[in-house]
Amino acid sequence: MQPLSNIESLLYFSPEILLVIFAAAVVILDLIVKDTESSAVAHLSLAGCICVFATVLVTHFSFSHEGPVSLFLGMVQLDVFSSFFKVLLLLATTATILFSLRSEELDARLKGEYYALLLAITLGMFLMASSTNLLMIFISLETVSLTSYILAGFLTHNPRSSEAAFKYITYGAVASGTMLFGLSLLFGMAGSGDLGQISVRLTELLAAGEVAPLAVLIAITFILAGVGYKIASVPFHMWSPDVYEGAPIPITAFLSVASKSAGFALFIRFFYSGFGSSELMQAVDWTFMLAIVSALTMTVGNLAALPQQNVKRLLAYSSIAHGGYLLMGGVLLTPEGIGAILFYLIVYLFMNLGAFHVVVLIANEEGSEMIEGYRGLASRAPLVAWAMAIFLFSLTGIPPFAGFFGKWLLFAAVLEQGYYWLALVGLLNSVVSLYYYARIVKAMFLEDAGEETTQTSFSTGTFALLSVFVIPTILIGFLNIFYTFSNISVPVIPMQ
Amino acid sequence: MLLSLMIFIPLLGMIAVLLLPRESEELIKRVALLFTLVPLALAVALFISYDRSTAGTQYVVNVPWIQAFNIQYHIGIDGLSVTLLLLTALLGPICVIASWRNIEKGIKAYMALFLLLETGMLGFFAALDLFLFYVFFELTLLPMYFLIGIWGGPRREYAAIKFFLYTLFGSVLMLVAMIAVYLNSGAPGARTFDIPTLITLASTEGHALNNVNFQIWVFLGFFIGFAVKVPIFPFHTWLPDAHVEAPTAISVILAGILLKMGTYGLVRINMAMFPKGLDFFCNGIGFWGNSLALLGFINIVYGSFCALAQTDFKKLVAYSSIGHMGFVILGLSARNDSGITGAILQMFNHGVISAMLFLLVGVLYDRAHHREINGFGGLGTKMPVYTGITTLAFMASLGLPGLSGFVGEALSLLGAYDKFKMLTILSTIGIVVGAAYFLWTLQRVFLGTLNPKYEELPEINGREILTLVPLGILTIVLGVWPNFAIDMFRESVTNLIDVLHAI
């Protein structure tokens, strides 16, 4: 398939272009609108998301029949895989914008920048999901990172937020630097930046013995540092609890879902089409390394979550753990594995964002992110409490909620490849995870609110948004279409 | 269709209850009662129209659900499940009535959860697709957690989470085993969760599922999952806490149905699907060959002695359940018709009797607000009717002939003696000890001079009697005419035994 030239590509690239336009429009509108209270900017960016959503679908359905299309001389690729992630990411962005509308901790004067950055980061993630060239990979990664550093530190005059930003950027810079070094080695060995060619060349070289497996291994590990830091996998996870706790809640939600998803998109495309060939696997069995990483990630995440008192931080650790579960699927190099990951990402999107939404609500009501703040919620706001319970149990992976079906797919895929120990670790972990999720449920239902049991009332909009997360969390598992994602993996699975 | 209705009507009921305003409590209760009575009516219809002459499953519904894994919504009943289904449908309204007065707060949520729970239980007993089976199995978990946790006693949080964690721990192992079975059930694409199909596959020579070692491991996986529910020593420690803390109606469900889910699973999955695995654990050769029977024996003796030592009325009943489930395990391990029939009868009867016992404990607790056995005394003069019914329940539970408890116990013992002579003889200790703790309790609570504290204790009221009478009648009827129940599942048992001896 011949890569398209830059001019031809533009049409296929319309979603990203639209994003840029809207980002710019947001900044301009912010200059026009003087009234700091108006939420015009937010609504504009919402509109943007919807338009882009439409364009994504249009581009996908009008070009997908041509199979994967390589754009900009092989820099990015438009295929079903990237479209999937674009949809996913847009959902996350939309949700985040809605949260931000309700969140009261954000500085009203900086709305314009805020939403513009949100759209920008979405653009970066789009690229992460679709780039097929080392250069593009690095640029997209940096775009996302830089913007998220800023967003994490967005709460001016809040030391925790600034600290979060500082740790985030230091950590991120080193990680991406390490990754870049790995990329350079890779480039050196393969003599090309294009993933497809890298795979081919590396295979040849290894076969010819012109390259030491150790060199390839080092390159892979260095790159893993960069990717692992995006998906917060042990041992590259340590930034995430602090950052999640310090950052504004909507951003925490966004990072925990969107940037993790984008990270997985990058990870899958890069590792599968870059190092997925069987010959390369024989030389360097990196999947085993991943298996260990995944086991460690989920265990550490769950155990660290146990004693947490701050719900945000608790959810941060839990999202680390979920990163571990997702990695199990990445170990397998099978369409089923990828299908499971994609399915789980969708489920995870809904249940985790839902949980964070409740966190936002409670933070607004109670001004607290601590578990104590949730005490007696069932009597104060039953619907919210039940919704939260559903999200948490879904995160635990208990039927009939979608989380269970997601876990089920993953474990089935893992067991099929004979990784029994990994599956067992994962399952025991989900038992452990029940405990800390149940602590929140316990606070909400089994403990009395104490002296004040005033009915806290939320706007109908809140409930509407809540239901947007609850209903999929309950239903997804029962719908057939969601089990067909393994086809999506076609463009990234290397031809064996 | 009838079956699906029966399963999902309580779910509709839940929705209905949720739609009602939380203030109109009476209405909520009535609606809940209605939506539990309908399944009962259906169950009766089922009982009447059920064809007792065949071992095959009846009222089968089989529609594809998740094609990707060819998971089906496949339900149906055979003799084994129909009995438990009836029991569930019967206990439903009884528990609603039992909760009529003594649930103070949040009756709405309570009823909603209860209805959800009933759907879970009914579905579990009807499911013929392994995946569906598991989903329903877990579906009972959540409502139970809340029902114990919110409406329970002082240590409810602890009891609830303990119950939840134990069961979840068991069920994840079960999940692994389940997936292993699925993956080995055929080539990719041809795999299935369909229980009947799997059973046939497992019994076909040379099939992956037929391999002995595979069966042993998978057996273990499922077994632990169910053993927690039954509960089998040493996975039983959740039970006393859960029972003591749970509100009356929930203890009834817990003892009446949830425990049976464990044993039902053992029969439906472990025995029918993995006869070779089962053979390894109860062929009577060596340690492993006796392990299952040994567990049964331990449950009986251990549970009975623990019960003997209790001073909390409810805890005593709870431990007695452990003892009685031991007879089920013992009977099943015998693998002959009297053993298995006895076990199944024991399941059903224990469901009825323990339900009675917990209801009775509840009656006393509502009046005296404590359960300390030694704190009572001489109630026999004050509340003769209550005493009479309690005596009936106790006698049934300690296996007095003429009442249902005896038949199950006797049959399982008769069956088990065939295979495990020594263990069975030792297990009969349980009979004596069982009599001992029940009579001792009877004496400490009802006999002797009336404890002046309770001069004014009101007699059991009509509503409470209403909950007890159906169960009492069942106890007597099944004791006098066991065939009444056995007819339902005789064929199924014969069929099962053929499967077991086919290996």
Place this chain on the structure above:
Amino acid sequence: MTLQHYLVISAILFTLGIFAVLTRRNAISILMGIELILNSCNLNFAAFSRFMTPPEDISGQVIAIFGIVLAAAEAAVFLAIILAIYREFGSIRPNEVDTLKG
């Protein structure tokens, strides 16, 4: 000058960068360390592109240039955040910025 020389130099730079990042007690020096790391990478890219790919293919150099640009952007953000840190904590010693932990 062969490829090896470049590689050795870049390796040294990288290690120095890491060392600085790990040991310096001042945020600015950490930033410098990061810059060293990035530059070692750029050097790698340029060198590889010069020695390993045909002369007309300059993708390596392109990547290096992009790297420089991104390094600059990163430095800008980093400095901005360091300012914020200084405002909040009155210090830019990384080990004193540890309120979020556990």
Place this chain on the structure above:
Amino acid sequence: MVVPLISLILLCPLAAFAIFGLLGLGNRSFPRQDYLSTAAMLIGLVCSLLLLREVVPDPVPHTVKWISLGGVTFSMGFHLDSVTVIMLIVVTLVSSLVHIFSMGYMHGDPRYPRFFAYLSLFSFSMLFLVVSDNLLGIYIGWELVGLCSYLLIGFWFEKDSAANACKKAFLTTRVGDVGMFIGMMMLFTKFKTLSLYGEGGIFALAASLNTEDMVWLSIAGVLIFCGAIGKSAQVPLHTWLPDAMEGPTPVSALIHAATMVAAGVYLTARMFPILTETSSLVIAYIGGITALIAATIAIVRFDIKRVLAYSTISQLGYMMLGIGAGSYVAGLFHLTTHAFFKALLFLGSGSVIHAFHAMHAHGHDDEHDHAHDDHDAHGNQDLVHAHGSEIPPDQDMRNMGGLRHKMPITFVTMLIATLSISGVPFVFSGFWSKDAILGGVLGRAMEWNSVHHYLLFGIALFAAGITAFYMFRLIFMTFFGEPRNQEMHDMAHESPMSMTVPLLILAVLSLPIVNVLWFNENYVKPPEQPHLHAPQHAHISPDIKTDKAKMTLSLFGISEAVAAEEGGNDTHGAHVDEGHHGHGPAHTIAMVLSIFVAGLGILLSWMFYHRRSLSAESVATTFRPLYNLFWHKYYFDEFYDGVLVALTVWKARLFAQFDGTIVDGIVNGVGTVTRDILAVFIGIFDNRVVDGLVNRVAEVTWAIGGRVRRIQTGAIQTYLFVVLAGIVLLILIFRVL
């Protein structure tokens, strides 16, 4: 005609109880429950009399499938042979009389209707036991009568002594029942059926067993007999029966003298065909020992009911001995005669007690006075019962005396019964039946020339003497001499008609008129014992049957008895055939001896307790240790409570402890080990996270919390170091692989 009649017999009492039960739900009761129950019983009596003629030589059981499984089926059914009918008559007769008696005795009791309902339930269960043709059915009736005995002993449950007694009775008998159940399991596993008669029945199948199965069969037989040991209060499970006297006296008469306790004998007789010589011998010995021990204990009791209780035990021992020694007919014969005169004795004592009640208070509520003079109501409510609870004054023979003028009917009737039980020739039924047993034992001894049976004969004879002694002791202390407690004496009065009439009827029945039933040779036939062989060394005694002996016997209609034994024994088969001619002289000798010992006993007791030419006290002091032994009932209770019960309770507590600490502990222990092995990361994952989360939530959480804090220091450079370390580690993992 058989089935409807039997059904009627069974259903009437059941209906009587059912009515009570149903009304009881509403806390009401039928106003004339007593008439209802009594009527039911009388109908039963009539039906059983009608059944007399329905008996056929080899009856076919009328069965229905009760439990039908794929392979085996358990059937329920009636087996009607002569023995059944006789038992039916005895039960219904005594029961009816007791019903009538109770109308007077229990009059005014607050739970009056309930009493009769219980009686009906008991009668039903007992009759069911009697007629059923299979072990399962017998077992069911067996347990049900146990229940009724429990309910009736505990009828005045306000008395802690009663509460303890009823529990003790149920548990003790249940121990025996478990043995019986094990025996049933053995038989079932072997024969795949539990029904006794007919083609596929146990007896038919057991007959075909060959010699190597004998050990097995003996064990099974003895195990089944365990049930009888419990129910018929044989040593060592006899201790419950004396305590059972806490129940109302009519209950003692019906259940603990006439019927239920005799059920054990009945069961043993039913099992007759499968008894091997070993099991027979065991039975005989247990019977003999029981007879002796109980009799000796009875000598020193002062509670009038307790004396009768022990005498009942010893008489039951006789019956067992008889059956064990192979004289089937004699055993059952004694059962019937005993049923009547012992019932009479109890009712008589009841009448006496009733007379004394008048002084306590009026009406019958004063039965509850015991409740009041009980020490702390909850004090001895322990599984370890308190017993030998002090004798209620109105049962203490030391308060009685000289009553024969006050209550003549009672006196006369009781005297008849006493003469009967003491074996006074020839006009009293007890003499014949006891002599039949003695003769049987001696016969077996001579015929087999076996030491065992000679010994047993000696024991039985001795016990007979003692029996005569203590029974007359009772009579003398109660009815003769001077009133020891004057004001009680003054209040005493003859009982109402409803009580005296039954006494009179029973008195008539204590005369040898029932013998007719037994000695019509083609009426009762002892079943064969295919596995009972005379031991090799048994030298067949020569035929010394003398006309003189024969004539002496025929004088008193005993000739039928011999004929019956022979007629029965003819079916025994050749190996024992000749031997049985030994019975002639055996009976003569036995008779002479028994008359002698009885006379001796009566004489002694007369000298001790009436003429007072000998002082019981002095004898007691001279034989102090022996006296203590008797007084403390051979320390059985002390042993059971001190050792067995205590042990059980202790074990239970231990288990409960274990459950609390060890079981969870083990899991946690595993956890600790795991933690120590896998230090930092997995260390947090202590098994307590899985299980003991459940237990020590807080502390573990904090433990883990501390560990986590150590990892997640807030310092960014530590994080970076971890990154680098991680990379290096990952690469290393690879190189080592």
